Amino acid sequence: MVRAICCGYYGEGNGGDEALLASLLQMLPDTVEAIALSGNPSQTETQYGVQTGDRRNAFQVLKVLRAADWFIWGGGSLIQDVTSTISPLYYTGLMGLAQQMGLTTIAWSQGIGPLQRPITRAMAKRAFSGCNLVTVRDSGSAALLTDWQIPFTLAPDPVWALDPKPVPGLWDFPAPRVAVTWRSHPLLTPKRLEILTRALVSFQQVTDTYILLVPFQLSQDLAIAELVHRAIPHHSQILKLTDPQMLRGLFQGVEMAISMRLHSLIMAASQECRCFAISYDPKVSHLMAELDFPGWELSQIPDDANIISKAWIEHYVNGDRLDRVKIQSLSDRAQLHGELLQSLINS
Known part of the structure; x- marks a missing residue:
């Protein structure tokens, strides 16, 4: 059984990011056990039936990293510096740590950019270049990775394949x-x-x-x-x-x-x-x-x-x-x- 950390903007009440997590869990092979880093671990655990860790707790993050085999950036606009420089620093920092610890690292269904600052562009390029697998969801991200000479696969956003549920009432x-x-x-x-x-x-x-x-x-x-x-x-x-x-x-x-x-x-x-x-x-x-x-x-x-x-x-x-x-x-x-x-x- 492969233990995979799912890292994204989960547990923060954003329907789009929750849809990406649901899509990722839906697509993970049966032989993969997911551990989701979340801003609300108990809610995420209850909603999706997965193990969780607090994405804001450095000790919990380090603990799950030590116990995992894979580290997955789980989709969305995680690597952009328009709304904040904290987001790309946080995610590229975790990816870099996972790579140093020898985990298989995956950038999954990424929407990269905009990246306006040289430091965030450099950190993103380094993090993506160290990944074992990179998939992106849009042509803009694909063009950026092509410019960086980083191999990738382009496919539509995974939410296109998310299974719907009826809404009572x-x-x-x-x-x-x-x-x-x-x-x-x-x-x-x-x-x-x-x-x-x-x-x-x-x-x-x-x-x-x-x-x-x-x-x-x-x-x-x-x-x-x-x-x-x-x-x-x-x-x-x-x-x-x-x-x-x-x-x-x-x-x-x-x-x-x-x-x-x-x-x-x-x-x-x-x-x-x-x-x-x-x-x-x-x-x-x-x-x-x-x-x-x-x-x-x-x-x-x-x-x-x-x-x-x-x-x-x-x-x-x-x-x-x-x-x-x-x-x-x-x-x-x-x-x-x-x-x-x-x-x-x-x-």
């Missing part, structure tokens, strides 16, 4: 339903949020849809969801879902998603929802370009609520969904992240 809400996933960001100013909210009110009135407000990370999204709900109190509901498989299952009962978050767009598209994106980050912009999703960069949102609502109405009425053949292709190719873990076991 979902079908009791009025139909048709539209899911809205907005998050706090410096560029989402009070004025922009007010314009978006007015646009959503108008959109709801014209389409007679029921709005599901879905905070993917309560600490960042809930206040916005509550503000929007107050503007549409009788035609909206806030859904606080913590199970990532239920988050994906939610979109089985939704006609369209208006979202800022990468994994809400992936989950929605995978369930044949129409998707309208608002991008705050290159990873969302890359997905928009790859799948031809309509939307705006957050910094370029129109200042006229009528223009926004008309764009949403047009897409709701006439917009295309991702076709089933494309969805199946993305799901099948996403499985490559798991197949390579199995190949590593067999090598």
